[in-house]
Amino acid sequence: MNKIKLFSAIIAVEIVVILFLAMILIHESFTTPSNQNKTSFENEMIYTQDTDIPFTGKMLDTLDNKLIVEFNVVNGFKQGEFHLLKMDGTYAVKGYMNKNKNDGNWKYYYENGGLECSGNFDDDEPTGEWVWYHGNGLISCKGIFLNGKPDGQWIKYNQDGSPSVIINYRFGKVINYISLDTPTIS
Numbered sequence: 001m002n003k004i005k006l007f008s009a010i011i012a013v014e015i016v017v018i019l020f021l022a023m024i025l026i027h028e029s030f031t032t033p034s035n036q037n038k039t040s041f042e043n044e045m046i047y048t049q050d051t052d053i054p055f056t057g058k059m060l061d062t063l064d065n066k067l068i069v070e071f072n073v074v075n076g077f078k079q080g081e082f083h084l085l086k087m088d089g090t091y092a093v094k095g096y097m098n099k100n101k102n103d104g105n106w107k108y109y110y111e112n113g114g115l116e117c118s119g120n121f122d123d124d125e126p127t128g129e130w131v132w133y134h135g136n137g138l139i140s141c142k143g144i145f146l147n148g149k150p151d152g153q154w155i156k157y158n159q160d161g162s163p164s165v166i167i168n169y170r171f172g173k174v175i176n177y178i179s180l181d182t183p184t185i186s
Contacts, residue, residue, distance in 0.1 A: 038055075039055045039059070044100055045076035045077065045100075046059070046073050046076050046077075046078075047076060054075045054076025054077075055073050055076055056073060056074050056075055056076075057072070057073055058070070058071075058072055058073075059071050059072070059073055059078075063087070064087070066085075066087055066089065067085055067089070068084065068085050068086075068087070069083070069084055069085070070082075070083045070085070071083065071097060077097075077099040077100050078097040078099075078100045079097055079098060079099065080096060080097065081094070081095075081096060081097075082094070082095050082096065082097050086109075086111070090109065090113045091107070091109050091113075092108070092109055093106065093107070093108050093109070094106070094107045094109075095107065095121070098123075101121070101123055101124040102121035102124050103121055103122065103123065103124075104120060104121065105118065105119070105120050106118070106119060106120070106121060110135055112135070114133065114135060114137055115133050115137070116132065116133055117130065117131070117132045117133065118130070118131050119131065119145070125145070125147065125148035126145040126148055127145050127146070127147075127148070128144060128145060129142065129143070129144050130142070130143060130144070130145060134157075134159050136159060138157065138159065138160070138161040139157050139161065140156065140157055140159075141154065141155070141156045141157065142154065142155050142157075143155070143167075143169070146171075147171075149169070149171055149172030150167075150169040150172055151169050151170065151171065151172070152168065152169060152170075153166060153167075153168050153169075154166070154167045154168075154169060155167075158181070162180075163180050164179070164180055164181045165177065165178070165179055165180065165181075166178040166180065
């Protein structure tokens, strides 16, 4: 049972780290918008500077004259496509926002441009199938979220693509665990 807790904790930490980093990056995009002299941020809404009028328009942020964040704002809320770019112009994160919340498909990319993770959000909660990838492009982990929690069968894969661990969840709790590298059933 200790291995179940260990692998469950590893998966949970991976999920939390990705979601936490995404939220930090999204939040940080508001702290230094390139049109900061035209807008202000208060109570999770973006306003036209020195007014109580919610801002509508495209928000862009640059670093060293390179675009790093791009998203749309409608009536003060992040709405539609959200892009976080690396300094070379390739994507770090691509997703959709609905009234400041993650919604729809989100993709996270490795520094080399390869896909690291892909999955959907509904009202800021992960939902449906999520897939993580090794740096070589092969799947590293795959599972389903239900109501923001892991549910059903999750499979972790080795770098060569062979399955290594199967964990079954129900409502975010581990039901059982099978190690395929060293056969163990718990």
